[in-house]
Amino acid sequence: MSNDKTAITPTRAQDFPEWYQQVVKAADLAENSETRGCMVIKPWGYGIWELIQQQLDRMFKATGHQNAYFPLLIPISYLEKEAEHAEGFATECAVVTHHRLEPQKDPVTGKTKMIPTGELAEPYIIRPTSETIIGAAFSRWVQSYRDLPLLINQWANVMRWEMRPRLFLRTAEFLWQEGHTAHETKEEAIDETRQMHRVYETFLRDHLAIPVIPGEKTENERFPGADMTLTVEAMVQDRKAIQAGTSHYLGQNFSKAQDISFTGRDGTVQHVHTTSWGVSTRMIGTLIMAHSDDDGLVLPPRVATQQIVIIPVTPKEDTKQGVLDACKALAETLRLEKRFHGDPLRVHVDTRDIQGGVKKWEWVKKGVPIRIEIGPRDIETRKVCVQRRDQASNEKEFVDKEDFIRNATDILQEIHNSLLQRATAFRDSNIVPCESIDTFHAHWGQDNPGWLITPWAGTPEEEDELSKKHKITIRCLPLDKQDEPEAKCILTGKPTKSRAVWGRSY
Amino acid sequence: MSNDKTAITPTRAQDFPEWYQQVVKAADLAENSETRGCMVIKPWGYGIWELIQQQLDRMFKATGHQNAYFPLLIPISYLEKEAEHAEGFATECAVVTHHRLEPQKDPVTGKTKMIPTGELAEPYIIRPTSETIIGAAFSRWVQSYRDLPLLINQWANVMRWEMRPRLFLRTAEFLWQEGHTAHETKEEAIDETRQMHRVYETFLRDHLAIPVIPGEKTENERFPGADMTLTVEAMVQDRKAIQAGTSHYLGQNFSKAQDISFTGRDGTVQHVHTTSWGVSTRMIGTLIMAHSDDDGLVLPPRVATQQIVIIPVTPKEDTKQGVLDACKALAETLRLEKRFHGDPLRVHVDTRDIQGGVKKWEWVKKGVPIRIEIGPRDIETRKVCVQRRDQASNEKEFVDKEDFIRNATDILQEIHNSLLQRATAFRDSNIVPCESIDTFHAHWGQDNPGWLITPWAGTPEEEDELSKKHKITIRCLPLDKQDEPEAKCILTGKPTKSRAVWGRSY
Known part of the structure; x- marks a missing residue:
């Protein structure tokens, strides 16, 4: 590939x-299937998901959560x-009506x-989310304040009948x-909601190198049934926003609807306060759009x-075996002796019998951080040729x-840091404070406009009008921008x- | 609990x-839900599944397989x-016919x-198994012999409309x-089928302490569409059989139906030979029935x-903190310093403020291998009181x-060995050779009959008649009993x- 050509077109x-x-x-991550709106996640893409799962799962367990599994089908x-x-x-779900062909x-x-x-007799829907079916279980499990808190997580597939699907993102x-x-209490549930919100922020920053804006959703944008929705918002390279994870305080809305109640310390029967929080394979779409380049x-x-x-x-048959042995030995040394954030290094030796340039570009397109x-000659000089994907x-x-x-491992950390730094600089230069409604209106006429941050005190209806x-x-x-110097609401x-952050989104 | 009483009734x-x-x-593993035939897997039960997954997954990867994910819904x-x-x-599947409520x-x-x-316009079924949808992907992925072998595994939920469900087992x-x-070739596909069959046998023996009989299914009992089905059969304590895992050689049946073809080394277009193999949460039912006791x-x-x-x-408030600290310190030492088959020990300190006897029996019922x-007084004497679940x-x-x-870790290994030994002795004393059809007929009139092993050369129809x-x-x-001294088919x-092994099964 010459310098003026890119591996990806357009x-x-x-x-x-x-x-x-x-x-x-090009990275062989996923493809569309014949099932409407459903993708096949191929091994290279699924490998990313496995790592996201493993690492998040540790964070969930470290904060006291346990995994469980609930039915796929929800009685309507x-x-x-x-x-x-x-x-x-x-309005968008798969309905199971029959049980035989x-x-x-x-x-x-x-x-x-x-x-x-x-x-x-009663149809089922495939879960679009599991508040209702997990709530039904919670109502069986909770009797006394001694049964609380219940801290459960589920890894699962869900389904929403999307009209305009896009691989990973929707x-x-x-x-x-x-x-x-x-x-037991509102305070405790809100603490939990905030804690998991912080877990997502940390995970996105320290594992995916994505700097997010942590904040609260307005009433219009809340999860259906929530009293408070916290979100982590990522900016990707076309300056659109992606909601990368959400954490909801559900108040007593679900517990009253489903009778999740307990006898409290004072002997009275009370309804629990519930939360829910989630991230999905959408994060893979987010990290692609945040970091990838024209190669x-x-x-x-x-x-x-x-x-x-x-x-x-x-290049030559007589030195081939020696080179292969050296490559395998290096891989083995790295796998056994080095750990990156506690995990053994993941090292692959590409022994396929195809041209070196083809191999190189395949791994460039697949995004491997370090190519060796x-x-x-290198065996004689005891050297290796190092190439970094961030360069x-x-x-x-x-x-x-x-x-x-x-x-x-230091190089891997440097690569992480450079991706995070680049994404942070990009984000920061594309969030602009705005206090004039004329500037605001004009802003959205640009191609790929960045985000605006404005003083805001409008009603949900006014927000809706501006949004549309x-x-x-x-x-x-944004959590850290709710106690700013007093200013006039832009509308x-x-x-x-x-302050509110406005933007276009996926 | 006195000696004549058991924790489980009946x-x-x-x-x-x-x-x-x-x-x-009693072990709080799972419960029925309001979704017909579907269970909720509770944290203690799901924890077992997570460990099964982790350990099997390593064995799959060590044999060259990669994970991927395919759609839940299959076009009919x-x-x-x-x-x-x-x-x-x-005849037993969930059919999705609508996409809105x-x-x-x-x-x-x-x-x-x-x-x-x-x-x-076209309904979908929820996958009962994924041969067809994965086959459709394979037909896109395979062009040349260079694309082979394709070695894919999927962790997923599947659905079959069971008429008489039973937690974990069905x-x-x-x-x-x-x-x-x-x-590329039949030989290679059969090698793969046999390899994964051995993986299951090894896993059941070395991880679940279940000694299985590895063998081939007769034509009557094969997976629908398979040319050969290998199975690992476990005997549980009522002497019934549980098919704990199967590995199928599918020949070219699916590749011809779905046109999974490639240009071979000789330039001709050929159909691939496929395999499939699986184990499920049924293994949890198997291990419960194999090892558990009246407590x-x-x-x-x-x-x-x-x-x-x-x-x-x-017992006393003034020594309480010291005891708690000693317990936590011991747990931490075990977690950090000891590894069992490569994994850190899983150690829990039960600090709940409830009566000691209640705690003890809870952990007995939950099957924890070692209770401490x-x-x-133990702090002064630097001793701990050790109780083993296999005693x-x-x-x-x-x-x-x-x-x-x-x-x-030696004690844990001893417990594993004693469970395996006990289950092996039980199995071996309950598989009886039988060469007389009269003895055969009489055998099945007993309560909880064991298995019989007989010379067999009957037709599928004759087998079916005897079975019914x-x-x-x-x-x-059984794989190791197909070249025995010549004997007369029992029928x-x-x-x-x-030789064939006959038995009742779940």
Whole structure:
């Protein structure tokens, strides 16, 4: 690939949405299936999800949560209990109405077709989220304050009938985790909601190298049935926002609808306060859009399916075995002796019998943080050729093998830091304070506009009107910007200490 | 609990099926839900599944497999392609026919009900198994012999509309893994089928302490669409068989139906040979029935959610803190310094403010391999009181704390060995060779009959007749018993070197 050519066509600047599709394809992460809106997550993409799962799961367990598993199918009568929640989800869900297929011969074509039979007395929906079915279990499990808090998490697939699916970002079926907790008091439940919000912020920053804006959703943007929704908002390279994770305080809305009650310390019967919080395979879409470049995927090292790929350079048959042995020995040393944030290094040796340049570009497009080449000369000089995915594709450095082994985890951390720094600088230069409604209106006429942060004290209706006008939303009320110097609301002129962040989003 | 009373009522001898339900309940493993045939897997039960997953996953990766994820919903047209497969699964599946719910007021009650709308042009079924949808992906992925072998595994939920569900053993929805591989040649595919069969045998023996009979299924008992089905058959304490895992050689049946073809080394277009293999949450039911006793669950140490539970004995307020500190310190030492088969020990300190006897029995019923008690006197003498779940509940031993720390993993291994030994002795004394058809007929009239191993050369029809007559099946043709001295088939009298194992099963 020469310097003026990129591995991905089109580039980000030419057509961002199409660039995204091409990166997913070039990195072999996922593909569409014949099931409407559902994707196949291929091994390289699923590897990222496995790492996200493992690392988040440790954080959940460290904060006292336990995993459990609840039914995929929800009786539709459950949805009739919490009205707002039902309205929010029932318009887009998969409904199971029959439990049998029978073969039937088509009189015209003569072919056998399968026909649904065995109609169910009560249909089920495939869970779009599990508040109702987990709530039903909680109402069985909680009797006394001694049974609280209940701190449960579920790793599962869920389904929402999306009209305009997009790989990872919006798919009918997706994988996620959903935490569900029940508490004695409002304070405790809110503490939990905030704690898990912080877990997501930390995870995105320290594992995915994505700097988010943590904040609260306005009433308009809340989870259906929640009293408070906290969100972590990521900015990706076309300056759109992606809601990367949410944590909800559900008050007593679900516990009253489903009778999750307990005998309190004072002997009275009370309803629990519940929370729920989740992140999904959408995070993979977020990290692709946040970090990747015109040569393909760029993976943050902690969630890289492979962190180091070693490519043997074997021009001649007589030195080939020696080079292969050296590559495998280096991989083994790195795997056994080095740990990055507690986990053994993930190192792959690409021994395929194909051209070296083809190999190199495949791993560039797949986003591997460090590529190593070893040839016959390097064995004599005890050096390895190191290339970093966060640097230009033609940059390389020959370093002593022993130095590389010693520094491998530091280099991975440097790559993480450089991705985080780059994303933070990009985000910060694209969130602009705005106190004039004229500037505000004009802003959204630009191509790929950044976010605006404004004083805001409007009503939900006023927010809705502004949002629709410009196809934007209040992404959040940033947690650290709710006690600012008093200023005039950008629309109503009412004095306010609160600030809102506005932007376009996926 | 006095010696003549058991923690579980009824006992195994009194009513084995009901005893099983009560063990599941007493150990807090799972419960029924309001979704027909679907269970809630509670944290203690899900913890076992997480450990099964982790440990099997390592074995799959060590044999070159990668994880991926495929859609939950299968277009019903896919089922029309492989006739035998469709017939085997379509009679019991959840069918999705609509993609929306709309609220409708009931004119009689005035209540709002949710009504399915948005009928789909082509319905979907929830995967009962994924051969067809994974085959569709394979047909896109495979072009040349260079793309082979494809070695894929999926961890997923699947659904089969079971008429008589039973927690873990037979549920409408269950969790499992399904391996799917595609190969250039028949030999390679059969090697893979046998390899994964051995992985299951090893896993059951070394991780679950269950000695299985590995063998091949007869044609009657094969997976729908398979050319060969290998099985691992476990005997549980009522002498019934449980098929604990299967590995199928699918020949070219699916690859021809779905056109998974490639250009071979000789330039001709050929169909791949595929395999599939799976184990499920059914394994948890198997291990409960294999090892548990009249005091509740007995967990094999490698899959014990907690391996060691430490119970502080705190009779007096002034020594309480010292005891708690000693318990926590011991737990921390064990967690940080000891590894059992490579994994850190799982140690829990039960600090709840409830009576010691209640605590003890809770952990007995939950099957924790080692219980430790520490009281104020033990701190002075530097001893701990050790109780093992594989020994009588009133047996205890006071040992030096340092000795216990040193020997903890050895004790866990001893417990594993004793469970395996006990189960092996039980199995071996309950598989009886039988060469007379009269003895054969008489055998099945007993209560809880063991298995019979007989010379067999009958037809599928003859096998079916015998099976129906006694409500038995040929569990397998044991791999190591297919080249025995020639003997007369128990039914037909034809000479045969093959032996078949017959039994009742779950």
